[in-house]
Amino acid sequence: xxxxxxxxxxxxxxxxxxxxxxxxxxxxxxxxxxxxxxxxxxxxxxxxxxxxxxxxxxxxxxxxxxxxxxxxxxxxxxxxxxxxxxxxxxxxxxxxxxxxxxxxxxxxxxxxxxxxxxxxxxxxxxxxxxxxxxxxxxxxxxxxxxxxxxxxxxxxxxxxxxxxxxxxxxxxxxxxxxxxxxxxxxxxxxxxxxxxxxxxxxxxxxxxxxxxxxxxxxxxxxxxxxxxxxxxxxxxxxxxxxxxxxxxxxxxxxxxxxxxxxxxxxxxxxxxxxxxxxxxxxxxxxxxxxxxxxxxxxxxxxxxxxxxxxxxxxxxxxxxxxxxxxxxxxxxxxxxxxxxxxxxx
Amino acid sequence: xxxxxxxxxxxxxxxxxxxxxxxxxxxxxxxxxxxxxxxxxxxxxxxxxxxxxxxxxxxxxxxxxxxxxxxxxxxxxxxxxxxxxxxxxxxxxxxxxxxxxxxxxxxxxxxxxxxxxxxxxxxxxxxxxxxxxxxxxxxxxxxxxxxxxxxxxxxxxxxxxxxxxxxxxxxxxxxxxxxxxxxxxxxxxxxxxxxxxxxxxxxxxxxxxxxxxxxxxxxxxxxxxxxxxxxxxxxxxxxxxxxxxxxxxxxxxxxxxxxxxxxxxxxxxxxxxxxxxxxxxxxxxxxxxxxxxxxxxxxxxxxxxxxxxxxxxxxxxxxxxxxxxxxxxxxxxxxxxxxxxx
Amino acid sequence: xxxxxxxxxxxxxxxxxxxxxxxxxxxxxxxxxxxxxxxxxxxxxxxxxxxxxxxxxxxxxxxxxxxxxxxxxxxxxxxxxxxxxxxxxxxxxxxxxxxxxxxxxxxxxxxxxxxxxxxxxxxxxxxxxxxxxxxxxxxxxxxxxxxxxxxxxxxxxxxxxxxxxxxxxxxxxxxxxxxxxxxxxxxxxxxxxxxxxxxxxxxxxxxxxxxxxxxxxxxxxxxxxxxxxxxxxxxxxxxxxxxxxxxxxxxxxxxxxxxxxxxxxxxxxxxxxxxxxxxxxxxxxxxxxxxxxxxxxxxxxxxxxxx
Numbered sequence: 001x002x003x004x005x006x007x008x009x010x011x012x013x014x015x016x017x018x019x020x021x022x023x024x025x026x027x028x029x030x031x032x033x034x035x036x037x038x039x040x041x042x043x044x045x046x047x048x049x050x051x052x053x054x055x056x057x058x059x060x061x062x063x064x065x066x067x068x069x070x071x072x073x074x075x076x077x078x079x080x081x082x083x084x085x086x087x088x089x090x091x092x093x094x095x096x097x098x099x100x101x102x103x104x105x106x107x108x109x110x111x112x113x114x115x116x117x118x119x120x121x122x123x124x125x126x127x128x129x130x131x132x133x134x135x136x137x138x139x140x141x142x143x144x145x146x147x148x149x150x151x152x153x154x155x156x157x158x159x160x161x162x163x164x165x166x167x168x169x170x171x172x173x174x175x176x177x178x179x180x181x182x183x184x185x186x187x188x189x190x191x192x193x194x195x196x197x198x199x200x201x202x203x204x205x206x207x208x209x210x211x212x213x214x215x216x217x218x219x220x221x222x223x224x225x226x227x228x229x230x231x232x233x234x235x236x237x238x239x240x241x242x243x244x245x246x247x248x249x250x251x252x253x254x255x256x257x258x259x260x261x262x263x264x265x266x267x268x269x270x271x272x273x274x275x276x277x278x279x280x281x282x283x284x285x286x287x288x289x290x291x292x293x294x295x296x297x298x299x300x301x302x303x304x305x306x307x308x309x310x311x312x313x314x315x316x317x318x319x320x321x322x323x324x325x326x327x328x329x330x331x332x333x334x335x336x337x338x339x340x341x342x343x344x345x
Numbered sequence: 346x347x348x349x350x351x352x353x354x355x356x357x358x359x360x361x362x363x364x365x366x367x368x369x370x371x372x373x374x375x376x377x378x379x380x381x382x383x384x385x386x387x388x389x390x391x392x393x394x395x396x397x398x399x400x401x402x403x404x405x406x407x408x409x410x411x412x413x414x415x416x417x418x419x420x421x422x423x424x425x426x427x428x429x430x431x432x433x434x435x436x437x438x439x440x441x442x443x444x445x446x447x448x449x450x451x452x453x454x455x456x457x458x459x460x461x462x463x464x465x466x467x468x469x470x471x472x473x474x475x476x477x478x479x480x481x482x483x484x485x486x487x488x489x490x491x492x493x494x495x496x497x498x499x500x501x502x503x504x505x506x507x508x509x510x511x512x513x514x515x516x517x518x519x520x521x522x523x524x525x526x527x528x529x530x531x532x533x534x535x536x537x538x539x540x541x542x543x544x545x546x547x548x549x550x551x552x553x554x555x556x557x558x559x560x561x562x563x564x565x566x567x568x569x570x571x572x573x574x575x576x577x578x579x580x581x582x583x584x585x586x587x588x589x590x591x592x593x594x595x596x597x598x599x600x601x602x603x604x605x606x607x608x609x610x611x612x613x614x615x616x617x618x619x620x621x622x623x624x625x626x627x628x629x630x631x632x633x634x635x636x637x638x639x640x641x642x643x644x645x646x647x648x649x650x651x652x653x654x655x656x657x658x659x660x661x662x663x664x665x666x667x668x669x670x671x672x673x674x675x676x677x678x679x680x681x682x683x684x685x686x687x
Numbered sequence: 688x689x690x691x692x693x694x695x696x697x698x699x700x701x702x703x704x705x706x707x708x709x710x711x712x713x714x715x716x717x718x719x720x721x722x723x724x725x726x727x728x729x730x731x732x733x734x735x736x737x738x739x740x741x742x743x744x745x746x747x748x749x750x751x752x753x754x755x756x757x758x759x760x761x762x763x764x765x766x767x768x769x770x771x772x773x774x775x776x777x778x779x780x781x782x783x784x785x786x787x788x789x790x791x792x793x794x795x796x797x798x799x800x801x802x803x804x805x806x807x808x809x810x811x812x813x814x815x816x817x818x819x820x821x822x823x824x825x826x827x828x829x830x831x832x833x834x835x836x837x838x839x840x841x842x843x844x845x846x847x848x849x850x851x852x853x854x855x856x857x858x859x860x861x862x863x864x865x866x867x868x869x870x871x872x873x874x875x876x877x878x879x880x881x882x883x884x885x886x887x888x889x890x891x892x893x894x895x896x897x898x899x900x901x902x903x904x905x906x907x908x909x910x911x912x913x914x915x916x917x918x919x920x921x922x923x924x925x926x927x928x929x930x931x932x933x934x935x936x937x938x939x940x941x942x943x944x945x946x947x948x949x950x951x952x953x954x955x956x957x958x959x960x961x962x963x964x965x966x967x968x969x970x971x972x973x974x975x976x977x978x979x980x981x982x983x984x985x986x987x988x989x990x991x992x993x994x
Contacts, residue, residue, distance in 0.1 A: 036831040043840070047847050147406065159980075163972035165924045167931050168947055168965040171954055179955040241448035247403055248443075249514065250436035250466045253428075263453045278836040285838060286928060300839070304846045304934060316843040324834045 026332055033328050038091065040320040044313045045090050049083065094317065100310035104303065109314045112299065117318075119189055120295030123288070124280050126211060127218025131276070132269070134219055135226025136262075142227070143234040144257050158224035166221055166283045170290035173217045184213040187292035214291040218283050222276065229272055233265040270334045277326030281319055349376035350521055350554055351400070351418045351439075357411040358392075358399045360625075367625040369395040369408075371578035377522060382548060382555040384569030384586070386562060386601070388622055392578040393558045394444075397524045400556075401441060402431050419521070437467045440515035444527040446507035450499035456510045457483075457495025463517040482513035487543060505536035512543065516551070524556045529564060541567055562605055566590065571658070574598050577633030578625060580652065584659040594661035596638045620680035632664070639675040640665060727981030734974040737967070741789030748783035752941050755779055763957045773959040775949050777939075785963055788941035793971070795857055795936075796922040802861025804915050807868025808907070814869065815876025829873070833866045838925065845934040856935070860922060868914050875907045913982045920975035927968055943968050 093099070099109040138158065142151040161169075178186045185191065189210050190203070198206060237243065238261055246260045247253070281297075288297030296315055303312040354374050360367040370392040377383045385393045398404050400416055402423060416423040419438065421430065435441075443449035451459060457479050464475035476495070483491035486509040499507060508528060515523050525544065529537040545568055548555055557568055565572055565586060572589050574582040574597065582595040593599050600618035620637040623629055632650050635641040644664050653666035665672055740747050755761075761778040764770060772781035814825040840863055845851065851859070879885065880903065888902055923943075929935030930944025931951075938945050943964040950960025 032827070032830070033834075035827075036834045039831050040835055043835075044843060047843055159976055160969065160973060163920065163924075163969050163976055165927050165931075165944075165965065165968050165972075167928055168961070168968065171947070171951060171961060172965075175954045175958070241443055241445055242451040244398075244403055245441070245443055245449040245511075246451065246462075248401055248435055248441040249463045250432045250434075251462065252432060252466075255466075260451055264451070278834075281836055282838040285842075286931075289932075300842060301932060304842065304932060307846075309847065312846055313843060316839045319839045320835055323836045327834060 025335055029328050029331060033324050036324050037317075037321050041091060041094050041317055042087075044317050045087055047313065049086075099314035099317075102303075102308055102311040104306035104308040104311065109311050112311060113296065113315060113318050116294060116296045116299050117322075119293060120281075120284055120288070120297060123211070123214055123218065123293055123295055124284055126215040127222070127283075127287075128276060128280055130215055130219030131222040131226055131280075134223035136230055136269075138223065138227040139230035139234055140257055140262065142231050143238060143261070144254060146235070146238070154227070158227050161220060162224045164221065165286075166217075167286035167290060169221055170214070170217050170287045173213055173220075174290055177213055185210050187290075189294055214287050214293050217287050217291075218280060221283055222279060225276070225279070226269065226272055230265065230269060233268045234261050237261045237265045267334070270330060273330035273333070274327035277330070278323045281323055347378065350379045351416070351556075352376040353396075353400065354415040354417070356396065356399055356414045356416065358395050358404055358408060358414075359411055361407045361409065362626070365626040368578055368628060369625045370399060371625075371628065373575070373578070373580055375573055375580060375583065377554050377556060379521070380548075380552045380554055381571065382557055382569045384557045384559065384565040384572040385575055386559055386565050386572060387575035388560060391575045391622060392625070393575050394526055396575075397441065397526050397556065397558055400524065401435050401439060402426075403441075433467070436463045436514075436520075437518040438520050439522045439524065440518070440520045441524045442508075442511045442515050442526065442528050445531050446504060446511055447499060447531075449511055450507060452499055455496055455498055456502065456507075460495070460510060460514045460517060463514055467518055478517060479513070482516050483510065485516065485547070486510075486513045487539075488513070504532050505539065508532060508536075508540055509543070512540075512547070516547065516553075519551065520553060522554045522556060524558070526558045527560070528557075530559070530561070537564075544568060562601060574601070577623065577628055579633065579662060580660075581634065581662040582660065583652070584656070588656065588659050592656075592659075594655050594659070594666070595634075595663050596640055596665070597634050600637075619678050632662075636679045639678055640671050641679065642671060644668075726977050727985070730974045730977030730981060733970060734978065737789065737971050737974065738793060741786055741793055744783075744786035744790045748780075748786045750780040750783040752779060752784045752787040753939050754783075763953065763960065765957075766959055772963045773957075775946070775960045776953065776957075777949070781946070781960060781963055784941040784946055785943070785967055788943045788946055788964065789967060789971070791936060791940065792923055792926055792943050792968075795853070795860070795926050795942075796919045798857045799860035799864065799922050799926075800915050800918045802858060803864035803918060804868050804911060805865075806861065807865035808872050808911060810865065811869040811872025811874075812876055812903075812907075815873040816880065826873070829866060829869055833870065837863050838928065841925070841929060842932070842934065845929060849934075850937075853936075860926065864918065864922065867918070868911060871910055871914055872907055875910060876903060879903050879906055909982075913979050916975055916979035916982060920972040920979070923968060923972055923975075927964075 097110055099113065101107075102109050102112050105112055138154050142154050145151050174186065178184045187210075189207060191206050191210070195203060195206055234257070238257075243256060243260055246256050251260070284295065285297035285300055287293065288295045289301045292298065296319060300312060300315045300319070303309075303315065353376065356370055356373045357368070358370040360369060373392070373396055375383070385396065387393050395404070395408075399410055399414075400423065402410070404410060410424050414424050418434070421434075423431065423434065426434070450456065454462075457476060460479035460482060461472070461475040464470075464478050465472065480491045480495055483495060488494050488506055488509050494502065494506070499510075502510065508531075512528075528544070529540050532540060541564060544555065544557075547553065555568070557564065559565060569586050571585050572583070573580050574589075574595060576597050582589070582593065582598050584593075589598065590602070593602055597618070600616075603616040604618060606615055618637055623633065623636075629636060630649070631647050632638070632641065632645040635645040638645070648664070650662045650664050652660040652662050655661050655666060750756075755778045758778045761770075761774045763776050763778075764774045766773045770780050770782065772785060775781055775784065810825070810829070814822060814829065817825060841859070844859055845856075848855075885902060888897075893901075926935050926942065927944030927947070930942045931948045933945075933948065935944055936942035938949075946964040947961045950957060950962075950964075954961050
């Protein structure tokens with residue numbers, strides 16, 4: 001049980017990081033991360049090689065691309081070279097940022113991804129933020145009335161939402177709040193017609209208007225995870241003496257939970273960030289498709305249908321890197337806040 | 346005769362567990378007069394801490410103060426008082442000092458913050474005023490450079506200082522009663538003496554009543570005026586401190602007294618009371634001490650003894666009050682007999 | 688550590704037994720404990736109510752799932768007496784497809800989980816038992832695999848291999864899901880192999896394999912069962928998602944996921960086509976989650992009764 005947070009110690013106010021330890025740890029984790037990236041790249045490469053046909057067979061359906069063009073692509077991608085050499089080239093390309101060329105969009109993959117990434121980031125972060133707020137609020141509400149009806153009801157709601165598939169939830173939200181009750185737009189990040197004509201505030205509002213529904217969907221899908229963990233963490237803290245002592249001072253129950261208990265129980269949530277990243281990216285794939293949100297998820301889904309393998313594989317690789325980086329950051333953050341790194345007494 | 350400050354009547358606090366009901370406090374009655382120090386003494390598991398928590402209604406489910414209990418304080422029954430009213434009592438009119446100073450302080454807040462919180466919660470003026478009063482209280486409890494200490498975190502203070510902080514917290518609103526739950530158990534012996542001195546000193550100066558809960562008869566001797574002895578969730582003896590030490594009646598009290606090592610004695614083995622406290626889910630029938638008592642007889646098994654009046658302010662829950670001649674024939678306590686026959 | 692009963696009781700007051708800690712309780716006691724747990728009974732009943740009709744679909748379903756008796760007249764009809772859950776855009780009965788789809792989705796999920804659990808237990812056992820550099824390598828490799836997002840990997844694989852037979856589909860699902868179990872088993876083995884009863888068995892001359900099979904494995908089984916139960920729920924959702932994207936179960940074979948896809952385009956007007964498969968998924972996964980939770984509670988050593 002290494003690395004487990006002990007509620008008695010909690011967060012200390014005076015932090016003095018042992019810098020050498022922390023930076024050594026970071027370096028180690030980054031090295032590990034790179035190895036994983038290489039691993040994923042290898043798997044992706046193997047898939048491309050093993051898949052029936054070659055990456056260019058999709059373009060067979062495109063009359064504009066003649067056989068000679070395909071040949072020249074094959075040559076430039078070194079398809080006629082032995083596998084080992086192709087692999088080396090591929091890894092080299094990946095680490096240099098050359099991710100190939102997208103056929104369906106007729107642009108370099110790297111450009112396509114870099115355009116889509118900010119949108120996904122925006123959606124994911126807003127969704128994550130919403131999930132945390134909802135999750136912590138739910139946990140606090142549950143612990144305030146532990147064992148009673150509110151606790152159980154919220155527990156059931158959490159469980160139900162955890163059992164709902166992402167894409168179905170997204171569909172319901174879309175139909176519910178964009179069709180049946182037309183509160184929100186039916187898709188996209190901005191209005192295709194009006195956006196260009198709006199001023200700065202108008203544009204901001206338009207973007208927000210488009211962002212709310214997909215972000216809310218993500219938040220609703222993932223807050224139960226956070227609520228469960230936070231509730232468990234709070235339940236560990238509540239029986240401790242200093243909580244009883246706070247009550248004995250006359251502090252009201254709501255303040256006991258939100259002020260005294262919560263501060264000590266927030267740390268485990270940071271570890272959740274590491275889990276939340278891959279989860280949210282998975283969710284984003286479906287949510288982006290349903291809401292036509294121009295992010296990486298939509299790219300991935302579309303490239304499945306257009307058989308644009310370079311784009312698909314690169315997007316998968318990219319997504320993995322993204323997730324790895326996210327959990328690495330969460331890990332570092334947790335270690336930095338770990339009370340054992342602080343001055344001991 | 347003046348009205349007592351706090352009057353506990355037939356307090357029963359039971360814990361409703363899936364395995365059975367633990368009757369931790371099972372019919373306890375006592376009173377505290379203004380300005381006096383009442384001691385409650387007993388082994389762990391006898392219900393004394395639960396009594397203290399019950400007074401301030403800090404018992405959480407599955408524990409519950411059972412119907413029929415009454416705790417009268419300043420004209421209100423604390424058992425049935427509404428939550429808002431109860432919060433006005435806690436920390437304000439009745440304060441509590443906990444046993445473990447480290448765990449009673451929240452590690453993420455400064456000590457000053459926590460002490461000042463009492464004033465903030467009970468609505469006296471600004472944060473500034475609350476902080477000033479906190480520092481004032483810290484000075485009162487003898488903490489050096491209180492202004493600086495107030496800005497520190499609990500883990501930066503020693504055990505003795507933390508306990509002083511808790512005492513300062515208890516004094517903030519000048520309460521009528523301070524409940525001290527084993528205030529010195531977790532401290533070194535030398536610090537213990539200091540803290541007890543502090544408490545007595547403060548009591549003299551401020552006239553606060555103190556409910557001193559402890560398992561240590563020495564602490565009782567030093568601080569209390571009257572004593573309750575608890576066993577098996579009940580009061581088994583009540584007397585003034587002097588009477589208790591000079592003429593204890595209940596066999597359990599006798600046992601406790603004998604168990605105290607005397608520096609003037611020379612002996613090879615410490616006296617112990619044989620056996621252990623029975624679990625509160627299954628109190629024995631009749632007298633709860635009978636299996637460990639050197640005087641018990643058949644009546645003790647069948648008839649639960651009431652509190653007999655022994656002297657003017659001295660009561661004892663023992664049938665020996667009616668049959669004192671039995672005291673001349675001690676025998677091996679039943680637990681030891683059972684052990685011997687194995 | 689305060690041993691006073693009072694402190695114990697006071698702690699017991701605010702704690703519920705839902706902090707997960709695996710104990711070494713046997714299966715028999717788990718079953719006994721489940722009987723006392725109402726949500727477990729509910730979950731079990733729900734699961735049976737869903738699983739039995741689905742598994743018996745060929746016998747129970749009112750229509751053939753691919754039958755199109757009246758292509759024009761029965762296209763996207765709302766629920767009626769003849770078709771209790773309505774018909775889909777291809778004029779097929781939704782209820783029948785739901786039952787058959789459930790049969791497929793459940794089977795896929797269960798078999799894939801079996802594969803995951805087997806692989807995971809094997810890897811975890813080896814990793815837990817090994818020492819030195821091998822242990823290190825195995826651990827790091829596992830950490831690496833855990834970092835790869837499962838859905839993306841599956842999308843990449845299934846988009847490249849379009850016409851994969853169902854066995855291959857299940858196998859790949861299983862192969863991408865064993866990491867969690869492996870980590871769990873590894874942790875358990877590590878904790879257990881240093882215990883006294885293992886040392887004494889060793890001292891009495893038992894071989895490594897025998898110790899593993901008779902002493903360690905039974906203790907590992909119970910948390911693995913919990914993980915497997917929750918895992919089935921995950922795979923159901925995963926398979927549904929892949930089918931919805933078009934790279935899971937291919938039409939016309941019904942699966943809850945591709946049924947939702949059939950109705951996605953007309954969700955606003957013809958809501959029943961996508962609603963019922965979705966509800967089926969929610970209820971099934973919820974049942975598995977509840978069951979897993981109940982098993983977790985039954986096996987947790989920290990119960991609210993003070994000892």
